[in-house]
Amino acid sequence: MTYDLYYWPSIPGRGEYVRLVLEAAGLAYRDMARLPASKGGGIEAMFAFMKGEKGAHRPFAPPFLVSGDIVVSQTAVIAAFLGERHGLAPEGEADRLFARSIAVTTADFVAEAHDTHHPVGSGLYYDEQKAEAARRAEGFRAERMPKFLGWYEALLTANPAASGWLVGKAPSYADLGLFQTVAGLRYAFPRRMQSLAGSYPRVEALCARLAEEPRIAAYLASDRRLAFNEDGIFRRYLELDGE
Amino acid sequence: MTYDLYYWPSIPGRGEYVRLVLEAAGLAYRDMARLPASKGGGIEAMFAFMKGEKGAHRPFAPPFLVSGDIVVSQTAVIAAFLGERHGLAPEGEADRLFARSIAVTTADFVAEAHDTHHPVGSGLYYDEQKAEAARRAEGFRAERMPKFLGWYEALLTANPAASGWLVGKAPSYADLGLFQTVAGLRYAFPRRMQSLAGSYPRVEALCARLAEEPRIAAYLASDRRLAFNEDGIFRRYLELDGE
Numbered sequence: 001m002t003y004d005l006y007y008w009p010s011i012p013g014r015g016e017y018v019r020l021v022l023e024a025a026g027l028a029y030r031d032m033a034r035l036p037a038s039k040g041g042g043i044e045a046m047f048a049f050m051k052g053e054k055g056a057h058r059p060f061a062p063p064f065l066v067s068g069d070i071v072v073s074q075t076a077v078i079a080a081f082l083g084e085r086h087g088l089a090p091e092g093e094a095d096r097l098f099a100r101s102i103a104v105t106t107a108d109f110v111a112e113a114h115d116t117h118h119p120v121g122s123g124l125y126y127d128e129q130k131a132e133a134a135r136r137a138e139g140f141r142a143e144r145m146p147k148f149l150g151w152y153e154a155l156l157t158a159n160p161a162a163s164g165w166l167v168g169k170a171p172s173y174a175d176l177g178l179f180q181t182v183a184g185l186r187y188a189f190p191r192r193m194q195s196l197a198g199s200y201p202r203v204e205a206l207c208a209r210l211a212e213e214p215r216i217a218a219y220l221a222s223d224r225r226l227a228f229n230e231d232g233i234f235r236r237y238l239e240l241d242g243e
Numbered sequence: 244m245t246y247d248l249y250y251w252p253s254i255p256g257r258g259e260y261v262r263l264v265l266e267a268a269g270l271a272y273r274d275m276a277r278l279p280a281s282k283g284g285g286i287e288a289m290f291a292f293m294k295g296e297k298g299a300h301r302p303f304a305p306p307f308l309v310s311g312d313i314v315v316s317q318t319a320v321i322a323a324f325l326g327e328r329h330g331l332a333p334e335g336e337a338d339r340l341f342a343r344s345i346a347v348t349t350a351d352f353v354a355e356a357h358d359t360h361h362p363v364g365s366g367l368y369y370d371e372q373k374a375e376a377a378r379r380a381e382g383f384r385a386e387r388m389p390k391f392l393g394w395y396e397a398l399l400t401a402n403p404a405a406s407g408w409l410v411g412k413a414p415s416y417a418d419l420g421l422f423q424t425v426a427g428l429r430y431a432f433p434r435r436m437q438s439l440a441g442s443y444p445r446v447e448a449l450c451a452r453l454a455e456e457p458r459i460a461a462y463l464a465s466d467r468r469l470a471f472n473e474d475g476i477f478r479r480y481l482e483l484d485g486e
Contacts, residue, residue, distance in 0.1 A: 052397055052401055055401075056398070056401040056402055056403055056410075057337065057341045057344075057410075058394070058397060058398060058401065060344075060391070060394050064344075068337075069337045070336065070337045071337070072340040072341065072343070072344055073344040073348070074343070074344045074348060076347060077340065077343045077347055081340055094300065094311075094312045094313045094314070097313055097315040097320065097324055098300045098314065098315065100315075100317070100320045101300075101302065101307075101315055101316040101317045104317040104320055104347065105303045105304075105316070105317060108354070111351070111354065115358070115362075119358075119363060119375065119379070120362060120378045120379050120382065121378070121379060121382035121383075121386070123382055123386050129378075132362065132363065132375045132378070135363045135364070135372075135375070136362070136363050136364060139363065139364035139366055139367070140364075143366050144364075148303075151303050155299070155301060158295055158298075158299040158301065159299055167299075167300075
């Protein structure tokens with residue numbers, strides 16, 4: 001079984017949510033857009049799928065994952081697919097469905113984080129929407145961050161397995177999604193995250209614990225892990241981070 | 244097997260994507276928030292789940308579906324769960340995964356439609372963000388609507404089954420999601436949709452065909468079908484519909 005991940009090569013972005021599951025499960029994969037064209041990689045190879053040149057299962061946008069005749073897109077769908085196949089999902093139908101629900105909710109949270117710097121449109125530059133961004137970021141910091149983070153904290157508190165993971169007894173792709181989102185928020189909103197430090201102790205513990213898992217730790221220290229930057233989903237624009 | 248749907252009682256919104264799958268599959272269900280409290284329904288019954296009073300599988304937001312010990316949230320996850328269980332999903336792993344990818348992409352499209360009237364924040368009134376809404380709607384009409392609708396058209400063109408459905412040989416929850424989204428766009432952006440009429444003939448044919456499916460036709464004529472209105476996701480604000 002081979003896995004080819006297609007995503008923009010220069011940002012962690014949404015691709016990172018897939019990459020983390022691949023790495024945590026110890027799976028071999030190729031990060032196609034970061035490979036040279038001579039190895040079948042590059043941006044053009046990615047666009048070929050999106051233009052329908054590689055078959056009927058044409059993704060709307062990256063990231064997408066290709067494995068044999070499977071072409072699956074959308075971060076939460078890919079992560080659930082990999083997690084359920086490779087031991088990074090809870091057992092039992094109710095827990096599995098709830099993990100999928102969590103992952104899509106995390107994708108919503110990530111979209112809202114993105115929209116703090118692009119509230120008017122992804123086709124425009126940030127400089128063209130700074131006034132709107134300031135307003136949107138204010139609500140995101142004041143209302144949305146506590147609402148989402150408080151929800152994860154409540155799930156960790158209520159999990160009957162008392163495992164320290166969001167659902168079930170063991171870490172799953174849902175936990176990895178929260179880990180990456182918190183990392184992104186710490187990058188993009190350092191002051192706000194500092195002011196919230198200690199408010200969500202179980203969320204913080206989950207993130208710290210995942211960072212120490214051997215496969216994750218090795219990955220984070222590798223050059224496969226891309227740094228956050230101002231072309232991505234999570235951007236450090238200090239004017240959006242409040243006082 | 245019983246299904247209880249929880250969603251805001253006065254708008255079609257995201258709940259409609261679930262309701263359509265329940266209706267198209269001919270499933271018995273209760274629309275809980277529209278039932279009186281004496282029958283276990285009402286808004287408070289919905290909030291009880293969201294406050295964690297009904298167990299650890301606490302949804303972030305409606306809609307959510309309850310069946311025995313299952314509590315599943317997020318439109319696309321619920322629709323896939325029901326579709327795969329009840330004959331409204333394609334056969335075969337690759338097609339099933341692609342249908343899930345489509346449904347989450349449709350949810351993204353719906354979120355963008357919502358954000359045309361709430362680009363700054365869902366916690367504010369439309370009147371507090373009309374200037375930003377005008378800008379966001381402009382990009383939505385000019386760029387995003389053609390991009391998404393063109394993608395569905397391309398999928399219908401490329402489907403090797405040539406069935407007139409998005410994936411596989413038979414109608415699935417992915418088709419129902421497109422149907423409802425087009426209905427919402429026709430309500431919210433009548434002028435823009437008129438100007439696009441004929442540009443996506445396969446999308447139009449799919450919608451017309453679904454509206455004539457006996458179960459769907461009966462549902463659309465019933466009082467279970469809620470009308471679009473200006474409290475929902477798709478709102479008719481003519482100033483956002485362009486010239």
